[in-house]
Amino acid sequence: xxxxxxxxxxxxxFSRPYTNRFPVKYAPASMHATMDAVTSGKAQITPPVPxxxxxxxxxxxxxxxxxxxKMCIKVCPASAIEHIPGPDGxxxxxxxxxxxxxxxxxxMCVEACPKDCIKMTGEFLMADADKNSDALIVKDSGxxxxxAQPAAQQPAPPTA
Amino acid sequence: xxxKSYTLPIGxxxxxLKEPTMFKLTVEGEIVTAVDVQPGINHRGIEFxxxxxxxxxVLHLAERICGICSIVHQYSFALASEKAAGITEIPERAQYIxxxxxxxxxxxxxxxxxxxxxxxxxxDTLLHWTWQLREWVQDVLEIISGNRVNYxxxxxxxxxxDISPEVIQKLKVMIADYRAGIDQLCKAFxxxxxxxxxxxxxxxxxxxxxxxxxxxxxxxxxxxxxxDVRIDQPFGGxxxxxxxxxxxxxxGYENNGDTYAKTLVRLQEVVQSLDIxxxxxxxxxxxxxxxxxxxxKLLQHMKKAEGEALGLNxxxxxxxxxxxxxNAGDENVSIWKVRASTYNNILAWTKMLPGxxxxxxxxxxxxxxxxxxxxxxxxxxxxxxGKEKLFSNEDFYRASIRxxxxxxxxxxx
Ligand code: SF4
Ligand code: SF4
Numbered sequence: 001x002x003x004x005x006x007x008x009x010x011x012x013x014f015s016r017p018y019t020n021r022f023p024v025k026y027a028p029a030s031m032h033a034t035m036d037a038v039t040s041g042k043a044q045i046t047p048p049v050p051x052x053x054x055x056x057x058x059x060x061x062x063x064x065x066x067x068x069x070k071m072c073i074k075v076c077p078a079s080a081i082e083h084i085p086g087p088d089g090x091x092x093x094x095x096x097x098x099x100x101x102x103x104x105x106x107x108m109c110v111e112a113c114p115k116d117c118i119k120m121t122g123e124f125l126m127a128d129a130d131k132n133s134d135a136l137i138v139k140d141s142g143x144x145x146x147x148a149q150p151a152a153q154q155p156a157p158p159t160a
Numbered sequence: 161x162x163x164k165s166y167t168l169p170i171g172x173x174x175x176x177l178k179e180p181t182m183f184k185l186t187v188e189g190e191i192v193t194a195v196d197v198q199p200g201i202n203h204r205g206i207e208f209x210x211x212x213x214x215x216x217x218v219l220h221l222a223e224r225i226c227g228i229c230s231i232v233h234q235y236s237f238a239l240a241s242e243k244a245a246g247i248t249e250i251p252e253r254a255q256y257i258x259x260x261x262x263x264x265x266x267x268x269x270x271x272x273x274x275x276x277x278x279x280x281x282x283x284d285t286l287l288h289w290t291w292q293l294r295e296w297v298q299d300v301l302e303i304i305s306g307n308r309v310n311y312x313x314x315x316x317x318x319x320x321x322d323i324s325p326e327v328i329q330k331l332k333v334m335i336a337d338y339r340a341g342i343d344q345l346c347k348a349f350x351x352x353x354x355x356x357x358x359x360x361x362x363x364x365x366x367x368x369x370x371x372x373x374x375x376x377x378x379x380x381x382x383x384x385x386x387x388d389v390r391i392d393q394p395f396g397g398x399x400x401x402x403x404x405x406x407x408x409x410x411x412g413y414e415n416n417g418d419t420y421a422k423t424l425v426r427l428q429e430v431v432q433s434l435d436i437x438x439x440x441x442x443x444x445x446x447x448x449x450x451x452x453x454x455x456x457k458l459l460q461h462m463k464k465a466e467g468e469a470l471g472l473n474x475x476x477x478x479x480x481x482x483x484x485x486x487n488a489g490d491e492n493v494s495i496w497k498v499r500a501s502t503y504n505n506i507l508a509w510t511k512m513l514p515g516x517x518x519x520x521x522x523x524x525x526x527x528x529x530x531x532x533x534x535x536x537x538x539x540x541x542x543x544x545x546g547k548e549k550l551f552s553n554e555d556f557y558r559a560s561i562r563x564x565x566x567x568x569x570x571x572x573x
Contacts, residue, residue, distance in 0.1 A: 005344075005348065008289075008344075018292055018295070052302055052303050052306070053303075054303075054305075054306040054321070055302075055306050055307070056306040056307050056312075071455070071456060074214070074459065075214075075216050075217065075455060075459070076217070077213060077216075077217035077218070077219075077220040077221055078220075104220060104224075104310070105307065105310075105312075106220045106310075106312045107306070107312060107320070108216065108217075108220070108312075108455075111320070111455060112455040112456070114456075120306075
């Protein structure tokens with residue numbers, strides 16, 4: 001009895017794999033050595049599948065424009081946002097900072113902000129060995145008014 | 161084999177279950193003779209966490225109750241909390257988008273289940289094929305909402321993102337592709353003699369038992385029970401649709417409640433969901449997508465509101481209920497209670513498992529759509545000697561595969 005799915009099998013035999021071989025085609029003997037080679041420009045990785053247009057990735061925050069109204073903190077379900085009081089502990093001039101290790105990427109803060117000083121970027125390579133590392137805390141991403149240079153997608157080198 | 165019975169305790173912690181549970185099987189030789197289910201062992205306290213947050217925050221907590229049917233949890237919570245707060249004028253376009261999202265989720269959930277069922281029986285090619293098909297719907301969900309899982313689409317009084325004309329085009333292409341793909345998939349499942357051998361007459365849930373154990377969703381529809389929240393108490397976009405219960409008899413099989421019948425129900429429901437999405441896309445009215453787009457005002461309204469309400473919904477696994485109580489002057493949700501569909505369906509195990517072989521336990525348990533494949537481990541206690549033997553999910557899986565291979569040898573000419 002011929003297999004009814006023979007056509008499909010033959011087609012798949014000669015087509016490219018459905019998966020993207022990110023970061024490298026085969027698991028290397030040492031991931032750390034590979035990552036070091038990539039960082040020093042000796043090797044290249046297979047780029048990840050690009051994120052779609054409205055992807056909810058790492059937060060960008062325009063500290064200058066923030067008025068410290070705490071609306072973002074009110075709607076954040078994960079308590080990922082910390083309030084930093086202004087000079088002398090006053091409410092005036094207070095700002096916030098974002099802990100990406102707690103963030104659930106729900107975009108609520110972006111919508112709630114009256115000053116539009118929070119954005120979600122397409123960046124998603126955020127794996128880190130330390131959940132309190134600087135790469136995972138967003139304090140200031142520069143002003144949104146001037147078009148910021150999009151940061152190149154670079155995998156964070158694993159901290160040993 | 162008289163006098164020689166064993167007890168197989170399963171659970172209590174089972175990472176794949178929404179409600180971690182424990183069940184003890186009494187086995188005589190290869191045959192399961194009795195089942196005792198003890199749910200409620202691992203209580204995450206998610207409702208308590210929710211009661212210390214305001215309704216806008218709980219939306220996203222509700223979404224994380226389940227990793228697969230996350231949308232319906234958010235949908236039910238939104239329905240319940242907006243009813244409690246007296247928000248009745250949900251824009252029509254928002255209701256249609258809500259319906260589209262819920263149905264897209266049903267498609268991916270049922271395809272996931274079909275893959276798991278194939279895997280439990282040892283058909284791993286079918287598993288990969290099904291899940292490849294499922295990738296497209298995940299991609300579409302990502303384009304609409306911005307993420308592959310946890311879509312954060314719903315909010316009290318509407319939805320948070322619109323579906324643009326370009327995405328509508330993509331959805332239409334996807335639906336056309338899916339119709340062809342599901343057709344092939346149906347054939348792969350129904351034409352396979354070994355699959356039929358392994359599922360027909362296995363794990364039977366009779367009509368009477370389905371009604372008595374209050375089973376919900378495809379589990380109960382496989383037994384011919386007419387139960388579907390979308391039809392019985394229509395809400396959102398479903399009210400405009402003329403839906404019919406998906407029963408096995410529509411594909412020329414008896415409504416006998418076995419695993420094969422449940423498979424047919426799910427395969428039909430994927431097609432039904434595609435029909436619903438298509439209807440909603442064609443008839444989507446223009447207009448706003450939110451009752452109130454200013455979050456500060458919405459929060460204040462919820463704070464002042466006083467009331468309680470139920471949010472009913474048909475999850476991919478069956479009926480689910482969220483109960484919400486809001487107190488005036490209290491920012492947080494006062495009471496939040498969730499009853500997810502698996503809670504009902506687990507009781508059906510007590511009727512489906514007795515009489516089956518140990519090799520069939522995994523497919524029968526999977527038929528109600530929790531995932532027994534990642535079960536921790538099971539201890540076999542020999543009652544006579546009191547000796548324990550460790551029985552892991554691997555062993556269950558292997559037993560299942562051995563049975564499939566034996567059938568394959570038998571039916572191949
Ligand atoms: S995206 Fe959500 S979880 Fe993350 S900081 Fe904003 S509100 Fe909090
Ligand atoms: S809502 Fe916007 S302006 Fe207000 S504190 Fe947060 S980031 Fe600053």
